[in-house]
Amino acid sequence: MDRYDDFSEAAESVRAQTYDAVELVLVVDGNEAVAKQVRADFPDDEIVIHNNSENRGVSYSRTKGAELATGDVVAFIDDDAIADPQWVEALVRAYEETDALAVGGKMTGLWLAGRPWFLPEEFDWLVGVTHRGFATQQQEVRNTFESNISFRRDVFLELGGFNPELGPKADEYRNAEGSEIGSKLRAEYDRGVVYVPDAVVQHKVFEYRTQFLWLAERAFKQGISKQLMDQGTESEEFGFLYKLFVEHLPRRIRTLVHNPSVAGGGQILMLLVFTGLVGGGYCYSAIQSLLKK
Numbered sequence: 001m002d003r004y005d006d007f008s009e010a011a012e013s014v015r016a017q018t019y020d021a022v023e024l025v026l027v028v029d030g031n032e033a034v035a036k037q038v039r040a041d042f043p044d045d046e047i048v049i050h051n052n053s054e055n056r057g058v059s060y061s062r063t064k065g066a067e068l069a070t071g072d073v074v075a076f077i078d079d080d081a082i083a084d085p086q087w088v089e090a091l092v093r094a095y096e097e098t099d100a101l102a103v104g105g106k107m108t109g110l111w112l113a114g115r116p117w118f119l120p121e122e123f124d125w126l127v128g129v130t131h132r133g134f135a136t137q138q139q140e141v142r143n144t145f146e147s148n149i150s151f152r153r154d155v156f157l158e159l160g161g162f163n164p165e166l167g168p169k170a171d172e173y174r175n176a177e178g179s180e181i182g183s184k185l186r187a188e189y190d191r192g193v194v195y196v197p198d199a200v201v202q203h204k205v206f207e208y209r210t211q212f213l214w215l216a217e218r219a220f221k222q223g224i225s226k227q228l229m230d231q232g233t234e235s236e237e238f239g240f241l242y243k244l245f246v247e248h249l250p251r252r253i254r255t256l257v258h259n260p261s262v263a264g265g266g267q268i269l270m271l272l273v274f275t276g277l278v279g280g281g282y283c284y285s286a287i288q289s290l291l292k293k
Contacts, residue, residue: 007079030055059167075150090199104144105199113207140192143182148201223281
């Protein structure tokens, strides 16, 4: 219930879409108090409401929502996000123009406590925001954030949906379910997720998500998730690292040379720190996997 107001705002943003043919499916993850409140606040017969029998995690819940949906396309949004009124319209237009199997949009940050000065834009993905240099208009990528991604429903279900073992749960953070299904999409259909930056969803960046220790822990856990995802699937992270060290880091250094500033130097340092933390998490997970064999 602590996040109920945020959830309501997310649901209402979907109901306010400019595209008319939208079916809203609300999945509560095993919390009867929340489910009761949802049924009271969203009594519309056209809204599908489901409460899992127990807490199963967000990946299971997303897949369950897709199973309950009846539309040709399923689009996902989380309870801490707000969809732009033309979000669905932009997704649909991409399907019509490209005959895509999956379409994802851009996540922007709603910084509730202000953006931390030390967080480089290249690492905005740590807080669920599309990072600098991610992709271009209608470029095919492996995946976008799970809070702004859509699939043709039959394709999504045929691929098995999101893997619950690779997604966040109440007692454990993992974040590789989107990467895995994107890799499956390419393996099965030789197609990627079409990126449409006009399909915008705001992600609420709460104050605790801007603290250095939280970001450091998230970076380490992201490294663990990436190693788990890399077992049996393709990796695009080396492409990110290439851009980071060949394009973004030299650009930042040139800017710092011409316009020296503490913030600029601090961001370069933090760029290296976060890269090291992600790499550390990756190596830690790889060692743990070897020890279990």
